Structures are given as structure tokens and as C-alpha cells.
Amino acid sequence: MKKLITLALAATIAMGAGMGQVIAGGYKKQKVVYHVNYDTAKRQLGAMRNIKNHLNAVGDDNIDLRVVMHGKGYTLLKRANSDMKFQAKVIDLKSRGVKMQICANTIKGKKINVKNDLFEVEKSDIVPSGVAEIAHLQAKGYSYVKP
Amino acid sequence: MSNDEHFSREFIHAFVDGQLTTEDKAEMYKSIHSDEALNQQVCEIRKLRDLVQLGYADLPEPPIKNRAMPRTGLLGLQLPLGSGIAAGIALLIGIAIGGGFSQQPQTAGAQNDVVANAAVSDSQKVLFHVNSGKTEDLREALDEVDQLLLHYAKLGQHAEIEVVTNGQGIIMLDADKSPFRERVEAMLKSHDNLTFVACQNSIEQLKAEPNLAMRMIPGTVVIDSGVAQIMRRQHQGWAYIQT
Numbered sequence: 001m002k003k004l005i006t007l008a009l010a011a012t013i014a015m016g017a018g019m020g021q022v023i024a025g026g027y028k029k030q031k032v033v034y035h036v037n038y039d040t041a042k043r044q045l046g047a048m049r050n051i052k053n054h055l056n057a058v059g060d061d062n063i064d065l066r067v068v069m070h071g072k073g074y075t076l077l078k079r080a081n082s083d084m085k086f087q088a089k090v091i092d093l094k095s096r097g098v099k100m101q102i103c104a105n106t107i108k109g110k111k112i113n114v115k116n117d118l119f120e121v122e123k124s125d126i127v128p129s130g131v132a133e134i135a136h137l138q139a140k141g142y143s144y145v146k147p
Numbered sequence: 148m149s150n151d152e153h154f155s156r157e158f159i160h161a162f163v164d165g166q167l168t169t170e171d172k173a174e175m176y177k178s179i180h181s182d183e184a185l186n187q188q189v190c191e192i193r194k195l196r197d198l199v200q201l202g203y204a205d206l207p208e209p210p211i212k213n214r215a216m217p218r219t220g221l222l223g224l225q226l227p228l229g230s231g232i233a234a235g236i237a238l239l240i241g242i243a244i245g246g247g248f249s250q251q252p253q254t255a256g257a258q259n260d261v262v263a264n265a266a267v268s269d270s271q272k273v274l275f276h277v278n279s280g281k282t283e284d285l286r287e288a289l290d291e292v293d294q295l296l297l298h299y300a301k302l303g304q305h306a307e308i309e310v311v312t313n314g315q316g317i318i319m320l321d322a323d324k325s326p327f328r329e330r331v332e333a334m335l336k337s338h339d340n341l342t343f344v345a346c347q348n349s350i351e352q353l354k355a356e357p358n359l360a361m362r363m364i365p366g367t368v369v370i371d372s373g374v375a376q377i378m379r380r381q382h383q384g385w386a387y388i389q390t
Binding site: 132 | 271273287290291294295298299384386387388389390
């Protein structure tokens, strides 16, 4: 019986290898950009729940997932600065490899103090234009999701 | 066929292909607005062109990609292979390079061609989808379009931007009810690479309500279905932004 299981396992692995990037969940490697430009807390929380479920379904190592925030979307990181519920979710997603990116035009236009107003934004998290970044990512093969 | 007196077929094709001067384009838009037959004709040609491009987009690409992409990639440029024209150019480049491999002296020349062609065909194509009729949403959508136009202009990046409105969103282009009529007209005037599109289905739907006759802002392109247009554009390699 043990031998049979081993055989089946070996066959599965061989099949997986033969098919390239297919993993347990049956998904190939994914590249996805999530678009957030709205400020309702409920919708932002919903977006983060979507992302979490997306990661769960595809596997953290099997996906390159980016969140691009611009316009009113910056409030997601503003909330994460003071609202613990938001902060916990942002920390969780980042620890799972999600890149949270924010638009420089928005920061400039809304006179945001990145250090004081937003939760953990590094220089590398800032993109020149949120919309241009989303367009660029799509041209590179990322799928677009606006939850 | 009243429009035949004013515009030749070549002229209309040039319009659809975006090859006219701003003045000619403006005149054309004006005529389209008042001439239903002409509008139909433009619609047909546009559809035909899209179908042709779709056909080319489906050509097998991998061998071309392998040869052409690394060279353009070095410069951080990308060939929008989804569009038929670019695919055609890429094919030529592929052939040029392919020839170059067997005859070493020609390789350098072929590489230069790749660089030149890549720069010409490297155009960012972005579609904004507007389906909300709320004034604030419309304002934000137009702000986003303006910002993106500015961003690309600063970079010297060639770009084509299309704003597709459907559902309640078509109010943006309603000549009588749009809160932003002047702004839309000004944007159209100052940007050759910007198109505003309204969905015919949505117009019909809203028209069906009593006391709602609809006149679109001159320059608006009316297409059969907004959703179909969005699908078409994505298929052609356009980026999609839901505002």
C-alpha cells in the first residue's frame, strides 16, 4: 500500500514537473495588480479580504501580487497608521509578499507626509503615477482586478 | 450617401487610423455628429480595422518574441505585440534579425533597426472605463486622464488614451447634461491622442426614458457596445482602468 502511495506521489510530481508551473491548487504562476482608488473603509477591507483569499487559493510563492493605491485610495495606508484592524491586515499581506504601492502624484497633490501619515511606506513603494504603473504592469502581463 | 460628397473613403480611413491633422479631425467629428450615415460608416470601418488587428494579434508570436524582445528589453522598451501594426513590425524585425544571424556583418545594422522601430511603435495604450454618472466620479475620472496625459507628456512617452463611457457614465458626454462639457471639449482640443467614446446601447436605454433626448458633445465617438469595445481593446493589448 505504501509503495502504491509513493508511486502515485511520484507520478503526481512527475506530471507537475512535466506541465511546468502547475501546483497543488491547479493554478499556474500568476501576476496580478489590484487597483484601489476609493476611500470607503468597508470596500478597502473587502479588497484586503479578496487579496487574502486570492493568496490562499494560488499560494504565496506562486503569485506576484501588487496593490496600487492612488487618489483616495491612499486612505488605506492612512487608516493602517491608527486603526489596528487595518494595520494587522496590511502587515499580514506584506508578510506574504504583497507589494503595496502608492502614487507620487497623490502624495504630492494631497500634501501627504509619508512618514507621519501613512503606515510603513518605503521609498521603493512609491511609484511616479499610479495609473501609469497599472497600465505598465498590464502591458507586462499582470491581470487587473478592481475589488 | 450624402457624406461621400464631403469626405472620400481614404479620408475616412485616415480619420479612423488617427492620421488626420487636428483641424481635419475636428471637422470630421463635427460632421459625424450631424450625419448619421457618416457616423455609421466610421463605425463600420473602425470595426473592420479592429477585426483586422485582432486577426493579426492572434498570429503565433513566440519565435518573434524570443529574438526581438531581449534587444528591446535592454532599453526598457516594450513592443505592444497585441496590436496588429506592432506585430507586423516585429515580424519584419524578426526576419531581419533572423537573416542577420547567418550573415554576421548585417547584424549591427539590424540591431539599429530594432531600436528605431521599437521607439516608434512603443506606445502606451490605456482605456478608462466610466460607468458611474455621479459628478464626483466623473471629475475624478477626468482628473486621472489629465494626470496620465501629463505624466506621459513629461516622459515624452507616446500614448493613446480612450475614455469609454457606458451606463450612467455616458452623461459625461451628454452635450446638454454633462457637468464637464467644456472640460471635455478643451481636453479633446489639446490632445490628439485622446478619444471619448459613448455606448450606443446606453444612449438608447437612457433615451427611452421620457423627456430625455440626447445630444452628444461634438467629438464623441459613438460605438455599438461599450462592453464589446472594452473587450476588443484589451484583446488588442490596451491596459484597462476602471475609474
